[in-house]
Amino acid sequence: MTIPGTIGDLHERYAAGLDPAEAVAEVYRRIEGAGDPGIFLSLVPEREAAAAARALGRFDPTKYPLWGVPFAAKDNIDIAGLPTTAACPAYAYRPAESAPAVARLVAAGAIPIGKTNLDQFATGLNGLRTPYPAPRNPFDPQIVPGGSSSGSAVAVTRGIVPFALGTDTAGSGRVPAGLNNVVGLKPTKGAVSARGVVAACRTLDCVSVFALTVDDASRVFRTIAAFDPDDPFSRPAEVPRKVTYRRIGVPDAPSRRFSGDAWSERAFDAALGGAAGLGLTLVETDLGVLLEAGALVYGGPWVAERQAAVGDFIARHREAVHPVVGKIISEATRLSAADAFAGLYRLSELRRAAEPIWRSVDMLIVPTLPRPVRVADVQADPIGPNAELGTYTNFVNLLDLCALTVPGPIRGDGIPSSVTLIAPAHHDGAIAAVGAALHARIGPPPGFGLG
Numbered sequence: 001m002t003i004p005g006t007i008g009d010l011h012e013r014y015a016a017g018l019d020p021a022e023a024v025a026e027v028y029r030r031i032e033g034a035g036d037p038g039i040f041l042s043l044v045p046e047r048e049a050a051a052a053a054r055a056l057g058r059f060d061p062t063k064y065p066l067w068g069v070p071f072a073a074k075d076n077i078d079i080a081g082l083p084t085t086a087a088c089p090a091y092a093y094r095p096a097e098s099a100p101a102v103a104r105l106v107a108a109g110a111i112p113i114g115k116t117n118l119d120q121f122a123t124g125l126n127g128l129r130t131p132y133p134a135p136r137n138p139f140d141p142q143i144v145p146g147g148s149s150s151g152s153a154v155a156v157t158r159g160i161v162p163f164a165l166g167t168d169t170a171g172s173g174r175v176p177a178g179l180n181n182v183v184g185l186k187p188t189k190g191a192v193s194a195r196g197v198v199a200a201c202r203t204l205d206c207v208s209v210f211a212l213t214v215d216d217a218s219r220v221f222r223t224i225a226a227f228d229p230d231d232p233f234s235r236p237a238e239v240p241r242k243v244t245y246r247r248i249g250v251p252d253a254p255s256r257r258f259s260g261d262a263w264s265e266r267a268f269d270a271a272l273g274g275a276a277g278l279g280l281t282l283v284e285t286d287l288g289v290l291l292e293a294g295a296l297v298y299g300g301p302w303v304a305e306r307q308a309a310v311g312d313f314i315a316r317h318r319e320a321v322h323p324v325v326g327k328i329i330s331e332a333t334r335l336s337a338a339d340a341f342a343g344l345y346r347l348s349e350l351r352r353a354a355e356p357i358w359r360s361v362d363m364l365i366v367p368t369l370p371r372p373v374r375v376a377d378v379q380a381d382p383i384g385p386n387a388e389l390g391t392y393t394n395f396v397n398l399l400d401l402c403a404l405t406v407p408g409p410i411r412g413d414g415i416p417s418s419v420t421l422i423a424p425a426h427h428d429g430a431i432a433a434v435g436a437a438l439h440a441r442i443g444p445p446p447g448f449g450l451g
Helices: 007-015 020-034 046-054 100-107 152-159 175-180 212-223 264-275 288-294 303-316 323-334 337-360 375-380 383-391 428-444
Strands: 040-043 068-073 111-116 165-170 183-186 206-211 247-253 280-285 363-367 402-408 416-423
Touching: 007 020, 007 212, 007 363, 020 040, 020 046, 020 068, 020 111, 040 152, 046 111, 046 303, 046 383, 068 152, 068 212, 100 111, 100 212, 111 152, 152 175, 152 206, 165 183, 165 212, 175 183, 175 416, 183 212, 206 212, 212 402, 212 428, 247 337, 264 280, 264 363, 264 428, 280 337, 288 337, 303 323, 363 428, 375 383, 402 428, 416 428
Parallel strands: 068 111, 068 165, 247 280, 247 363
Antiparallel strands: 040 111, 165 206, 183 206, 183 402, 363 416, 402 416
16 A cells, blocks of 8 residues: 655545554555665564554544654664664664653654664764665665765655654755755754754754655654753744745855756756745855854864764774774864864854844755765765765854755756755744745655655
């Protein structure tokens, strides 16, 4: 049987009498049918997921907004009963309780299916830095799936689950969405509790959402967003002042980075045409200060946060760590406290320098990534192409912005394109409204082979 891919369509089937246990069975059939051992690292036993579905009782989407909706979570997010590995088997532990984001989903009626693959310790944007088989990009297996939330994005684009959780520190919730023709929602920092998440950079980490539509991603976000007094980086939601969002900043000529890829540039221009067709005013904007801030993620002292999180483990288990990940994190030991303060000072200067941007535009629209990167490119150079993928994503969390990736026109070579909307913190609802309208205008059917 065919289970519709969106939450709304699945709920229509439930209202018509579909047994949620049958929907769960279809999920496991799709996992098997995908023929991709790199998507999931562990699964809830099918009988347990079916039992959870049967225990839901009468269909009640009002009380349980995610009633019967299967989902997956990146394997640096705790799900009680399943191991958390962060793509490092030697690091594995079995949590007694789920991360608050997962617990809130389950309380809303959602059904966890399993844990998805990632760049080890969430360190990478290409999806290949894993000791397990890497997930395959379904549009072209020679193109990287994107990381670090690779498995979550591929699980959604293949229609295995309607949504999946990822994390995003420097673009891990957006780059995989852009390469897999799905929506990637990167919320305001602290809007979703990061307890129960293996830290990459605690001051930057966000739990992100992959879905087929902006409406589905927003529904999940509303479910998991909550102030958590036990998470020192959590913060209450704020209501932004702006009520209209018409001025959209677009990269000026010096800020356009496509690495010579004409297909990507044409797709982005087509997306801008769609934005103009919505009545939005496009304002050419110098993004130089933002791009400079983004370079601090790995070129500044923030990599030391990864050392603080897992450096001791890496020192004891060097043989178990992906060599590129180990090298990146271990090099942070050369950084001093003075380096950390110098980085904070520079970031404050760049944040101040960026303030005029937000006086002239309400939000930005940028390419999610300059170009699709090939697996062979990363194998030949593990650092350069990976850094390129973060061109338009690295600065967002450093500058306390929220972001939403939506599919754009399929490129002439059959590879997805995408754009990302970016706005100041707490403007998540505004970019969702614009993103939904833009996706409807410019995007192909979401996912891979689902429309």
